[in-house]
Amino acid sequence: METQSQWGSKLGFILASAGSAIGLGAMWKFPYVMADNGGAAFLVIFILFTMLIGFPLLLSEFVIGRHSKTYSTRSFGHLTGNRVHNLIGHLGNIGVFILLSFYSVIGGWILIYIIRTLFALVTGGKQQDYEGVFGSLISNPLYALGGQALFIGLTALIVAKGIQNGIERASKIMMPLLFVAFIIVIIRSLTLEHAMTGVSYFLKPDFSKLSADSILFALGQSFFSLSVGFGGMLTYASYLDKKTDLTQSGLSVVLLNILITILAGLAIFPATASLGIEAAQGPGLLFIVLPYVFDQLPLGQLFYLIFLLLFFFATITSSISLLEINVSNATKNDNNKRVKAVILLSIGVFALGIPSALSSGLLSNTKFLAGTFFDNMDYLVSNIMLPLGAFLFSIFTGYLLDRQIAHSELVTKPYQEPLFKIWIFLLKFIIPLVIIGVFLSLILK
Numbered sequence: 001m002e003t004q005s006q007w008g009s010k011l012g013f014i015l016a017s018a019g020s021a022i023g024l025g026a027m028w029k030f031p032y033v034m035a036d037n038g039g040a041a042f043l044v045i046f047i048l049f050t051m052l053i054g055f056p057l058l059l060s061e062f063v064i065g066r067h068s069k070t071y072s073t074r075s076f077g078h079l080t081g082n083r084v085h086n087l088i089g090h091l092g093n094i095g096v097f098i099l100l101s102f103y104s105v106i107g108g109w110i111l112i113y114i115i116r117t118l119f120a121l122v123t124g125g126k127q128q129d130y131e132g133v134f135g136s137l138i139s140n141p142l143y144a145l146g147g148q149a150l151f152i153g154l155t156a157l158i159v160a161k162g163i164q165n166g167i168e169r170a171s172k173i174m175m176p177l178l179f180v181a182f183i184i185v186i187i188r189s190l191t192l193e194h195a196m197t198g199v200s201y202f203l204k205p206d207f208s209k210l211s212a213d214s215i216l217f218a219l220g221q222s223f224f225s226l227s228v229g230f231g232g233m234l235t236y237a238s239y240l241d242k243k244t245d246l247t248q249s250g251l252s253v254v255l256l257n258i259l260i261t262i263l264a265g266l267a268i269f270p271a272t273a274s275l276g277i278e279a280a281q282g283p284g285l286l287f288i289v290l291p292y293v294f295d296q297l298p299l300g301q302l303f304y305l306i307f308l309l310l311f312f313f314a315t316i317t318s319s320i321s322l323l324e325i326n327v328s329n330a331t332k333n334d335n336n337k338r339v340k341a342v343i344l345l346s347i348g349v350f351a352l353g354i355p356s357a358l359s360s361g362l363l364s365n366t367k368f369l370a371g372t373f374f375d376n377m378d379y380l381v382s383n384i385m386l387p388l389g390a391f392l393f394s395i396f397t398g399y400l401l402d403r404q405i406a407h408s409e410l411v412t413k414p415y416q417e418p419l420f421k422i423w424i425f426l427l428k429f430i431i432p433l434v435i436i437g438v439f440l441s442l443i444l445k
């Protein structure tokens with residue numbers, strides 16, 4: 001029997017969706033790619049893609065989820081009467097399983113650094129040889145796998161408690177804390193010497209640095225960081241009542257995501273600039289550059305701890321949405337089966353994640369196709385499955401879904417009528433074309 005869950009409030013739904021969106025994409029990948037690709041020029045392109053591509057896709061996930069009121073591997077066929085369409089849901093269901101398997105590796109690193117920094121705070125020791133420490137921690141199988149297991153375990157604990165008591169409650173606590181932590185770190189960053197050099201480096205547009213690759217990345221990022229293409233937002237919207245305005249809620253999620261992207265830059269660049277460090281340091285930014293930066297400051301380790309916690313909140317609110325997609329499909333929304341499904345799926349995710357966790361250590365020399373096992377999983381999900389999912393979502397909504405269904409879900413006020421027409425136009429013509437263009441340029445590269 002289906003015992004369909006519901007969000008307790010509209011705010012809970014928005015915070016959970018924003019929590020899913022805001023994650024490693026916006027806070028970890030974005031700042032260093034942006035620093036490398038023309039600063040604000042890149043931000044402008046990203047915002048454009050987010051509004052014209054990510055946002056319409058987010059609304060299409062919302063429409064399908066709320067109208068079908070069911071899990072993602074059933075919702076498509078349920079709306080059109082053709083079960084073949086459920087393949088879109090299956091693609092996403094497999095995609096998130098793979099994504100969580102390596103997302104949790106980074107989540108594990110964050111947890112390990114939280115524990116380390118807590119210790120350093122208590123013992124008053126300074127961390128030295130930042131690069132060496134990072135390298136030896138993530139290459140140690142005990143830490144890499146232990147951190148990953150712990151991260152998956154925490155995700156599982158929240159998801160096992162269900163929609164209102166688990167996901168909604170966690171989001172309502174963590175998302176406001178995330179903002180508070182951000183404000184603290186940004187004030188600290190902006191009051192450093194030379195902070196403005198960092199701000200202008202971050203905000204001054206340099207269009208000459210924009211390459212074809214940066215445009216591709218900005219596009220991929222517009223799906224990834226809004227969590228669209230795999231049915232995560234569909235799943236969350238299936239727990240939503242009929243009263244909530246989808247366009248407004250979607251816009252809130254999009255704006256929060258853009259805001260956080262900018263805040264992340266404001267937290268990081270002034271701090272690195274004040275010490276004259278190049279910010280474009282790749283993934284090591286959080287674990288190598290920032291601990292160094294903060295160690296130079298009074299109370300620096302405390303600020304670094306807050307920074308890490310901020311990353312932890314952002315990451316886990318995304319990973320719970322990833323696991324929830326699998327759980328809703330595995331249980332067919334029968335809450336009595338939730339705990340068992342959470343346990344089995346978490347074990348599965350961990351097992352698949354083992355080679356990814358070991359990719360920075362034991363398996364670092366085992367390379368094929370795109371690089372290490374981790375790199376391959378990332379490539380498969382971010383460059384192939386997610387754009388494919390996004391493409392299918394746009395085709396489904398633009399061509400296969402009854403226009404009346406979408407209309408009834410989105411247009412509740414007269415001013416939304418013209419927006420609806422633009423939305424359909426983007427989904428039918430622009431989004432599929434842009435995605436095909438990106439695919440081709442990746443393959444022909």
Ligand code: PHE
Pocket residue numbers: 020021022023024025026096224225226227228230232318321322
């Ligand atoms: N949006 C998340 C991030 O930026 C990742 C994600 C993708 C989550 C797809 C759910 C579904 O980290």
